[in-house]
Amino acid sequence: xKGLFLALFLSLCSCFFTxxxxxxxxxxxxxxFRYPILSEPPTLDWNKSTDRASALIIQxxxxxxxxxxxxxxxxxxxxxxxxxxxxxxxxxxxxxxxKDNVFWTDxxxxxxxxxxxxxxxxxxxxxxxxxxxxxxxxxKARKYNQGIIKDFxxxxxxxxxxxxxxxxxxxxxxxxxxxLTHTSTFPIRTDVxxxxxxxxxxxxxxxxxxxYKLYKWEHDKALVLIKNDSYYGxxxxxxxxxxxxxxxxxxxxxxxxxxxxxxxxxLISRDLPFLTKRKDHYFHNILSLYxxxxxxxxxxxxxxxxxxxxxxxxxxKEIVQLLNRGNPISTSFLPQGLFAYNPKIGLNFxxxxxxxLLKEIPPQSLPSKxxxxxxxxxxxxxxxxxIQSQLKKNINLNIELNNQEWKTYLQRLKAKQVEIxxxxxxxxxxxxxxxxxxxxxxxxxxxxxxxxxxxxxxxLKAMVMKNTNLRKKLYDQAQKILLEEEAVVFPIFTxxxxxxxxxxxKNYPLNVMSYILFKHIEVKx
Amino acid sequence: MSxxxxxxxxxxxxxxxxxxxxxxxxxxxxxxxxxxxxxIFIISSLVCFxxxxxxxxxxxxxxxxxxxxxLTLFIVSSLTFLLLRGLPGGPFDQEKNLAPEIQAxxxxxxxxxxxxxxxxxxxxxxxxxxxxxxxxxxxxxxxSDILKDSLPVSIQLGIYALIIAFAVGIPLGVFAAxxxxxxxxxxxxxxxxxxxxxxxxxxxxxxxxxxxFYLGWLEPALWEGTLFYILPSVVLGLRPASIIARLTRxxxxxxxxxxxVRTARAKGLNETSIFYKHILKNAFLPVLTFSxxxxxxxxxGSFIIEKIFAIPGLGQHFINSVTNRDYxxxxxxxxxxxxxxxxxxxxxxxxxxxxDPRIKLS
Numbered sequence: 001x002k003g004l005f006l007a008l009f010l011s012l013c014s015c016f017f018t019x020x021x022x023x024x025x026x027x028x029x030x031x032x033f034r035y036p037i038l039s040e041p042p043t044l045d046w047n048k049s050t051d052r053a054s055a056l057i058i059q060x061x062x063x064x065x066x067x068x069x070x071x072x073x074x075x076x077x078x079x080x081x082x083x084x085x086x087x088x089x090x091x092x093x094x095x096x097x098x099k100d101n102v103f104w105t106d107x108x109x110x111x112x113x114x115x116x117x118x119x120x121x122x123x124x125x126x127x128x129x130x131x132x133x134x135x136x137x138x139x140k141a142r143k144y145n146q147g148i149i150k151d152f153x154x155x156x157x158x159x160x161x162x163x164x165x166x167x168x169x170x171x172x173x174x175x176x177x178x179x180l181t182h183t184s185t186f187p188i189r190t191d192v193x194x195x196x197x198x199x200x201x202x203x204x205x206x207x208x209x210x211x212y213k214l215y216k217w218e219h220d221k222a223l224v225l226i227k228n229d230s231y232y233g234x235x236x237x238x239x240x241x242x243x244x245x246x247x248x249x250x251x252x253x254x255x256x257x258x259x260x261x262x263x264x265x266x267l268i269s270r271d272l273p274f275l276t277k278r279k280d281h282y283f284h285n286i287l288s289l290y291x292x293x294x295x296x297x298x299x300x301x302x303x304x305x306x307x308x309x310x311x312x313x314x315x316x317k318e319i320v321q322l323l324n325r326g327n328p329i330s331t332s333f334l335p336q337g338l339f340a341y342n343p344k345i346g347l348n349f350x351x352x353x354x355x356x357l358l359k360e361i362p363p364q365s366l367p368s369k370x371x372x373x374x375x376x377x378x379x380x381x382x383x384x385x386x387i388q389s390q391l392k393k394n395i396n397l398n399i400e401l402n403n404q405e406w407k408t409y410l411q412r413l414k415a416k417q418v419e420i421x422x423x424x425x426x427x428x429x430x431x432x433x434x435x436x437x438x439x440x441x442x443x444x445x446x447x448x449x450x451x452x453x454x455x456x457x458x459x460l461k462a463m464v465m466k467n468t469n470l471r472k473k474l475y476d477q478a479q480k481i482l483l484e485e486e487a488v489v490f491p492i493f494t495x496x497x498x499x500x501x502x503x504x505x506k507n508y509p510l511n512v513m514s515y516i517l518f519k520h521i522e523v524k525x
Numbered sequence: 526m527s528x529x530x531x532x533x534x535x536x537x538x539x540x541x542x543x544x545x546x547x548x549x550x551x552x553x554x555x556x557x558x559x560x561x562x563x564x565i566f567i568i569s570s571l572v573c574f575x576x577x578x579x580x581x582x583x584x585x586x587x588x589x590x591x592x593x594x595x596l597t598l599f600i601v602s603s604l605t606f607l608l609l610r611g612l613p614g615g616p617f618d619q620e621k622n623l624a625p626e627i628q629a630x631x632x633x634x635x636x637x638x639x640x641x642x643x644x645x646x647x648x649x650x651x652x653x654x655x656x657x658x659x660x661x662x663x664x665x666x667x668x669s670d671i672l673k674d675s676l677p678v679s680i681q682l683g684i685y686a687l688i689i690a691f692a693v694g695i696p697l698g699v700f701a702a703x704x705x706x707x708x709x710x711x712x713x714x715x716x717x718x719x720x721x722x723x724x725x726x727x728x729x730x731x732x733x734x735x736x737x738f739y740l741g742w743l744e745p746a747l748w749e750g751t752l753f754y755i756l757p758s759v760v761l762g763l764r765p766a767s768i769i770a771r772l773t774r775x776x777x778x779x780x781x782x783x784x785x786v787r788t789a790r791a792k793g794l795n796e797t798s799i800f801y802k803h804i805l806k807n808a809f810l811p812v813l814t815f816s817x818x819x820x821x822x823x824x825x826g827s828f829i830i831e832k833i834f835a836i837p838g839l840g841q842h843f844i845n846s847v848t849n850r851d852y853x854x855x856x857x858x859x860x861x862x863x864x865x866x867x868x869x870x871x872x873x874x875x876x877x878x879x880x881d882p883r884i885k886l887s
Contacts, residue, residue, distance in 0.1 A: 260744075411618060
């Protein structure tokens with residue numbers, strides 16, 4: 001009995017002394033914006049992060065030398081931390097003057113040194129950053145990353161007399177300022193990292209300079225950003241941004257409908273027919289291409305007439321209608337909305353021509369069965385099945401479908417143990433080179449085994465040019481080789497993003513890069 | 526000496542129980558957990574456990590089992606380590622293929638460029654010091670930190686679900702057995718068979734639709750307080766509750782036909798005391814056997830429930846770490862699960878001797 005009393009007493013004491021936990025539901029709604037992210041950001045270390053969830057948060061707590069400007073038809077860049085920049089006549093040397101009224105959250109002033117140390121860290125082989133290649137255009141940067149050069153001073157970045165950042169490139173590159181919008185190139189405080197080690201990205205340690213600062217990070221649960229009062233630019237209008245980590249799209253929809261989220265994205269395909277009728281539904285193209293590729297090392301696909309026939313036999317419209325997401329079809333390898341996009345390039349749906357092409361091939365060398373490989377998701381499956389039935393119907397070609405778990409699929413792709421495969425590409429930066437480069441002989445992402453000197457030289461020539469008609473012509477020529485003459489890949493459609501935005505939110509940025517800066521968003525009072 | 530023991534036991538037994546339920550209650554109502562109460566709970570439970578072992582003369586047995594556990598964990602981790610390397614695809618394979626030098630830098634950082642034997646000994650060396658390694662996916666985060674953040678959430682949810690499972694399952698089974706072949710019996714068994722056979726990803730959306738959208742009483746997802754806790758706990762507890770109800774019912778009915786029950790009746794004992802003293806205690810053994818894997822499974826989190834309700838628990842890491850080929854995290858989750866399974870099996874084995882003194886462990 002005594003024990004019982006003692007225990008009860010202790011428990012009562014503890015109830016008396018404890019407090020309610022502060023929780024995320026306890027915010028002022030008028031000052032808050034609530035956004036779902038599908039996964040925990042793997043890291044907020046911007047030299048190391050590679051995924052979209054991390055990038056979304058980093059873009060809002062940090063800034064780079066430049067940022068995107070979507071006011072024009074095609075994406076442009078404008079100065080952010082840079083006051084302005086100049087480039088030499090041969091376009092190989094770029095000089096960035098840095099704003100002098102920018103302060104970090106711990107009060108230190110931003111200087112070019114912070115860029116230099118960030119870039120050194122990004123390129124250092126010990127950091128093992130996946131996005132080190134963003135700075136490979138800089139002179140000797142690649143060698144430093146390979147460990148051939150040990151001294152960073154040899155790399156083409158230095159600080160000028162007036163504290164400006166001078167960058168020397170290997171080759172002239174007009175889109176170099178585009179690369180500097182990427183989170184991996186943002187300035188960094190190595191002194192903070194040295195002091196706090198791996199824990200420097202936690203809310204209590206991180207030092208940033210963007211419009212928002214990280215206030216709280218509960219792993220796997222939520223992140224809270226609050227307005228950074230020492231931000232150099234125009235103060236953002238919303239005070240708190242709450243990112244909830246919600247791995248399931250249906251749950252995002254449920255929370256949006258119960259008023260716990262201000263935005264619902266991504267939306268589930270099967271809900272779209274109902275959702276597109278709503279007033280809070282928006283959708284826009286993104287610079288991302290869904291394509292099928294042919295493995296030219298596979299005996300069945302060596303003959304280019306077979307490849308051309310397959311492309312001619314597939315009606316892209318049917319696929320897009322089946323998907324029902326409003327994707328624009330694409331015969332071009334460049335997605336709609338990008339410079340040099342040309343809808344007239346590429347092989348069209350023409351079953352007559354497909355059958356004619358197959359007739360030109362001696363019957364004994366016609367493949368009896370071709371395999372399509374894709375990674376297991378319902379959308380990929382639906383598309384592959386549709387292509388299977390179209391090829392059977394239009395050119396009487398037997399297709400075997402082969403689906404695999406993602407990593408297994410990637411390994412097969414690398415080992416070239418595929419015939420026809422599916423892939424997609426989302427732009428790292430809005431320049432055609434980012435797409436055209438994929439199919440070059442020197443690209444790590446060319447899974448087709450196709451090599452073409454003419455193509456390589458065309459895209460290398462176009463890479464260093466300004467966006468002019470001539471550049472466009474070069475890309476047109478290159479695409480003609482890739483898509484028509486050689487028929488190596490088969491673009492299907494451009495991706496779109498569907499989103500529900502609560503009517504209480506104003507100025508939500510919708511753009512082709514899904515580049516979201518929360519500083520522009522406002523809450524209707 | 527034994528009187529001292531029993532005095533301590535009388536003092537600490539209830540303390541441990543009450544502090545456990547107070548802790549559960551506090552967390553359920555979203556209060557901060559007072560550290561000293563956790564401390565009291567752990568100390569009092571440990572002391573009670575030791576007294577129980579000493580009284581039953583099981584010290585050597587338990588020590589033997591603990592040694593065995595280490596051996597099992599060693600084998601489990603070695604096997605997992607080797608099997609993982611047999612999986613196709615590596616942790617850093619992704620849609621955007623990396624340049625060879627970048628790939629090499631990454632492999633060097635995580636020692637993936639060394640031989641498999643070297644990696645194995647390196648891992649085991651770390652493990653012997655309690656170091657589980659660094660995650661490949663969550664850059665620069667230690668596996669122990671990830672487990673430390675997510676395991677408590679899963680345990681919290683698991684405890685609510687277990688309380689529901691036992692508090693609903695046992696009484697339901699008892700009443701159904703007592704009122705065998707009545708309408709109550711049949712309807713509760715129908716209910717429990719649907720609880721067993723309906724998967725949680727079917728029940729969860731129905732409950733969300735009904736309780737949060739139709740009635741508006743509970744929150745559809747997130748993990749922020751009492752109203753958020755109820756739905757996932759109920760959905761998670763429903764299946765074990767149904768299984769327990771069915772187990773309890775059938776084992777009671779089985780025992781009802783035993784000779785000693787007839788003897789007790791012949792002696793003229795009243796029905797209530799026959800039921801609670803002679804039948805129920807014995808009928809509890811199958812439920813106990815079922816509890817060991819149940820507790821380990823539920824405390825380490827459920828992938829589906831955590832995903833549907835956006836709960837930051839450990840369950841998601843079981844699946845996601847495999848999808849990401851995050852070897853250290855896979856090993857960490859496997860080790861946690863096996864440790865809990867071994868521990869709950871040990872506790873259940875010890876509890877057998879309490880419920881049925883004829884059982885001798887040696």
